[in-house]
Amino acid sequence: MDVAKVALVGFGTIGSGVARLLLEHPDRIARHAGRPVQLVRVVDPDLHRERGVVLPEGMLTDDLEGVLADPDISAVVQLIGGLEPERSIMLRALESGKDVVTANKALLAEHGPELFSRARSLGRSIAFEASVAGGIPIIAALSECLTANRVESIHGILNGTSNFILTQMEQDGSSYAESVGEAQRRGYAEADPTLDVDGSDAAQKLAILVQLAFGARVHWRDIPRTGIDVVDLDDVRYAAELGYHIKLLATAELSAAGLELHVSPTLVRRGTPLAEVRGAFNAVRVVGDAVGPVFFHGQGAGQMPTASAVVADLIDTVVGRMPITFRTLDLWSSGDDPAVKVRDPGEVPGRYYLRFHVNDRPGVLAEIAGILGSHEISIASVIQHEASEEADRLVPLVIMTHSAMDGALRKALEAIGRLPCVHAGSVRMRVRDGGHPAS
């Protein structure tokens, strides 16, 4: 069979990993692709930086136009971050007759409908396994392996940076700020870690999974999200005392009432697989109506795990599987399932962990409990440690609720916040008790 000639646009960390796999292991790749896959061009504006991989003479170029114009190149791997010029380049690659492989979840979460519609009308495909959960094949699982199922729920730890920070706080007892610093030193967090720690990155990934699993066209900005920057070391300790680990959990759960969607720091019951995910790892638990719970765990980022997913997509594209999948799935089409309705977050019940800063005097708990009760929220447990002698009479009060409506809880918290004995800095986190393998 003919050699498949491919180009790489973007020669950064992931790009150099992809180049390494293609150049160093051509036999392995040809065996699975059914024909040789030849990297012929690498496009990057920087022609000189050292990337730890040696390209053959003349392969690296800054001439994007020349690559797009080359009719021999059938597929382009695009590994540039951000929305522009990535969006324009992808459109032009598709218009030049090339299939595309990308790892850019922000681009898909933002411009998925436009890009997928354009690819469809041009008879081309866009592969994006690497855009969610790095080396974990969750896109293939949802689009090919679990297709006999109605997906009932997805719970994911989709941001490795946040999970590293939370693990660090728990294991080393270091503060949130110290843990962010450690993540930066190890290269897990950017100099500005905002998109990782505020839940935006996880929400973008969840929007992609939700499109695949439920046919639900939800813009990532419409997914309610809370970041881990609200999590204090105290919360990590109280959670441990109560039998939980705190995780930044992306949740999509289908019920008769609609689709519950959010990204939020969540107390996850110890001993469940999601609770035990440590460090910079990612994990996804999917429940299907036929298959039951399936759990996936692996490296969600990093050069080679991401390159592994990119090259698998490239092989799928070259061998002809991806064009079939892309055509059949009809993602982000206008005909998306109208039956899937995203629930009003205020109507979604759940258990909550609450932490208040209160004055250490009699009657405070009664006042707070009274307000919760008047909003039909009942208390499962309370932690109130004795204040130290040095403290200025301000103590933490931790309350775990039974299942309550999010909307009712918000109202109760507003009322509690107006109590003179309650000071600023209250914390509210969801609690997840389920998710045992057999549940």
Next chain:
Amino acid sequence: MDVAKVALVGFGTIGSGVARLLLEHPDRIARHAGRPVQLVRVVDPDLHRERGVVLPEGMLTDDLEGVLADPDISAVVQLIGGLEPERSIMLRALESGKDVVTANKALLAEHGPELFSRARSLGRSIAFEASVAGGIPIIAALSECLTANRVESIHGILNGTSNFILTQMEQDGSSYAESVGEAQRRGYAEADPTLDVDGSDAAQKLAILVQLAFGARVHWRDIPRTGIDVVDLDDVRYAAELGYHIKLLATAELSAAGLELHVSPTLVRRGTPLAEVRGAFNAVRVVGDAVGPVFFHGQGAGQMPTASAVVADLIDTVVGRMPITFRTLDLWSSGDDPAVKVRDPGEVPGRYYLRFHVNDRPGVLAEIAGILGSHEISIASVIQHEASEEADRLVPLVIMTHSAMDGALRKALEAIGRLPCVHAGSVRMRVRDGGHPAS
């Protein structure tokens, strides 16, 4: 696009699950298959038994010949156990121009080369996701998702019955025989559980994974295997005391020396994902040179999880992905990788758990330790509890070794077995300390 007409051969537990999915959820399946998938015939000799699914009038038949002769039927789902007549039926289905989907791992492990070669020469495909680990998409992972990697190792809990029995012993403190009985009462074990508990079932599955991951053509009978029937409740307790769970582990590990292969009850370090797999679940940990460790967990058997995998395969077949994968992978071909050499088990080093029945008198430990030392096997730890007054002076002695050669250990155990103070019933199990997510 045309309707894909398919037939089901074998209307047992899994067959009725597959019929349910195809008949009750045609929209879901058509959406992923790109066209309607219509079940037109179900073949079974028993036309009357109640299966919990209502077939349309005239669909159930005992006329296999008529189905094979029907040119409108493009794919056959074969869900019959055993080797014959399953093998002959599959050959005739292929020869009748039909693609095949199967869940029969014994058939593939025994006759894979013949069946795959015949399918290839006829231009047909055989899909077999459901043959290993039920609802976990491990076949797709190895044949499509991790194709950029050289697989370095596979560790799997591939037999849910054994895992249920071991979990039962540990959680309820019930004996091996009682736990087998409980597995039978719950439908996890057959009346004759031999193939599950003696490691044959896991070895058959491992042979299939090893063909996919390493291109190594190993007959399952050539995989060294030990069953869980050697495990005593005492071993479960000592393992717990030492920080391990006992699992029936299927191991395939590639090194410069070759491929280490075996199925054996193994002490797996607590806190690692494989150690925490409970009940009838399955799990597989794959390490690839690019992706690192990826861990999969789900239901390895049961009606609907297995039917989920079968129907995913049927969709893959009908949509055209499976024919591509089957053709490209060239499984069980004569051109298998000659570089993969299966290691002599005697040359494979590892840590071991040893339990002896010894006379409770001074010097016994010294004698045993002396023999181990003379075979270059050093001791990591020893457990020797005080014998009860009632005991007839026979006590258990548990030794954990440091890494030792399997061959040296066997020789040492023979010598130890000849000591007058050592009685029959010694136990030897492998120990696995690695497998932490980050390792």
